[in-house]
Amino acid sequence: MSDFDFDLFVIGAGSGGVRAARMSAMRGARVAIAEEYRVGGTCVIRGCVPKKFLVYASAYGKAFKEAEGYGWSVDGASHDWTTLCDNLHAEVDRLSGIYWKNLSNSGVEIYSQRAEIEDAHTIRLQDDDRTITAKYILIATGGQPARMGIPGEELTLDSNDVFLMKERPRHVVINGGGYIACEFAQVFAGLGSQVCQIYRGDTVLRGFDDDIRAHVHGELKRSGVRVMTHANTIKVSKDGTGQRVVETDTGDTIKADAVIQAVGRNPYTKGLGLENAGVELDKAGAVKVDEYSKTSVDSIYAVGDVTNRVNLTPVAIREGAAFAATVFGETPTAFDHADIASAVFTQPPVGVVGLTEAEARRKFGQIDIYKANFRPMKNMLSGSESRMVVKLVVRQDSEQVVGVHMAGDDSPEIIQAVGIAVKAGLTKAQFDATCAVHPTVAEELVTLKEKWTPPEIS
Incomplete structure (x- = not known):
């Protein structure tokens, strides 16, 4: 029988904390998790998910206007903010409930209150004003919006x-x-x-x-x-x-x-009592961890935005899974943070993976650039003047594609697949050997032939 109440106590029920808790419990660990706000964390409750619903909503107005070029007549269209918000929050509630159900079904004990660290193995629940002990503690509290510190x-x-x-x-x-x-x-x-x-x-x-x-x-x-x-x-x-x-x-x-x-956002570490256990923070207030997400204290780990490595939801999930494999799966696993594809949901959206042109020049010296800037086919009848950018960054000595950058409709969807190619280290010749899908904007990725030459400065 263990001397601790739990094998693992997770502070923060966002994407990283939930994944770590569930996978640890599935490996036989006795797991508890505490969340001071709502299960689901930033992404589900007040980040990626509700934000993208807002993006979808806002795109319809432009789409209605552009549809006229295709013969549609949309008169008198109007938008109701209350309807949007009601439907958005109903979906967020549903998703939060699924996260809660998945945790519960995995055997994880859930505490809906703030938890703070008292020492390397002890957590205090603030509402109950009682302590719980755990062999391991995982910090997964994410980040919080930064403030400017101005009058008013x-x-x-x-x-x-x-x-x-x-x-x-x-x-x-x-x-x-x-x-x-x-x-x-x-x-x-x-x-x-x-x-x-x-x-x-x-x-x-x-x-x-x-x-x-x-x-x-x-x-x-x-x-x-x-x-x-x-x-x-x-x-x-x-x-x-x-x-x-x-x-x-x-x-x-x-x-x-x-x-x-x-x-911007800052790591959410203030008031967690990390100093009580001797957990070290960096200058930005992020928890310092090694490649296996272990802090300066052997019994305490941290994953997700609170570590300020790569602040993306899928990264937190992968770090949480790697933690569970390392600590409870007897399989030391370090998540590779290189070549992570990501998106920005501007309009049109952005999809990127790998090195920027400037980063590649600093790292490799000689590189080749292939790029196109064009008006997508869809916009020819819609009347939209919006354009698309597709750019490949290629290492000159090996012809490896080390970066792909896109801005235009469907870029986030496209970059997910392209991320596989960049992660695998494929070359420009292998991109070129791939047959295009026509007519698509994505075909530019495999049809770019001419190297881009910077204009001469007179």
């Missing part, structure tokens, strides 16, 4: 709050230039709001390939978003009508019904 911040919303808005703002200011900010900007623009996006840099989506960044920036403006670059919000106040007044360091003043901060 209490008058603003973060990315979590967006899903709880009672009505759609007619005019909204969005701070930030990352994927969350860009996605929300086009969501609200597509639903009919006036949108101003304020970003301190020169081009949105820092960290992505430069061609993708420029393309998305242009499409934001094409969709009606006013993009203010080299600017920062320094103060938010409220006028006599209840409108928010945004002041920037460029001297501009903007009035809006809502102000959203989408300036």
Whole structure:
């Protein structure tokens, strides 16, 4: 009989924590999990899933207009925010219930309350004010929206709050230039709001390939978003009508019904009691882990966004599975974080895998670039001026395709399959030897023949 109440106690019932808990229980471990908000975590409750429903909703407005070129007449179309939100939350509730059911059916004990660490093997449940011991503790608390720390911040919303808005703002200011900010900007623009996006840099989506960044920036403006670059919000106040007044360091003043901060996310480690057990954090407040997700304390592990490695839901799931295999499956497993495909659900969306052009040049020196920028076939009759970008980054000495970057309709769906090829290390010749599927935008991936040459600077 074990000296501990459980073999494993998981703090955080998001995607990574749930997967680790279930797979550990299936291997015979006695497992408990605590969640202070709702089972399902950021992705299911206030992230990927509800966000994509908003993206779907906002895309219909443009689609109705573009359908005219194909002979459809859609008159008097209108949108009801309440209906959208009611249906969205009903689906989120359903998914959260499935997560709960799956945990319960796996034999995991669920505590719907906050848990904090007292020492390397002890957890305190805050509502019950009692302690539980475990041989191993897994931290899977994810991240939380960052804040700008400006006067009037209490008058603003973060990315979590967006899903709880009672009505759609007619005019909204969005701070930030990352994927969350860009996605929300086009969501609200597509639903009919006036949108101003304020970003301190020169081009949105820092960290992505430069061609993708420029393309998305242009499409934001094409969709009606006013993009203010080299600017920062320094103060938010409220006028006599209840409108928010945004002041920037460029001297501009903007009035809006809502102000959203989408300036990144931070690891959610504050107040967990990690210092009680000696768990080390990095400068960003993320939990330091080794390749097997073990912290500086042998009995405590961490997976997902709280470790700030690659902050994506599927990564957290794979890390959780690797943890279970390592600790309870007697199979040490380290998840490989290289060449992970990902998507940005702007409109049109982005799909990427592997190295950017700049990263590849730094790593390999000589590389070849193949790319196309074109107006998709669908847009020829719809009247849409939106374009698509397809780009291959190829290592020159081995001809290995080390990066694929796409922006355009269906890019996220396409990149999932292309990610297999890049992960497998396939070469440009092997891409070329693959027969095209015509007519599709994806055929560009296997028909790009001419190397791109940078223009000469005079």
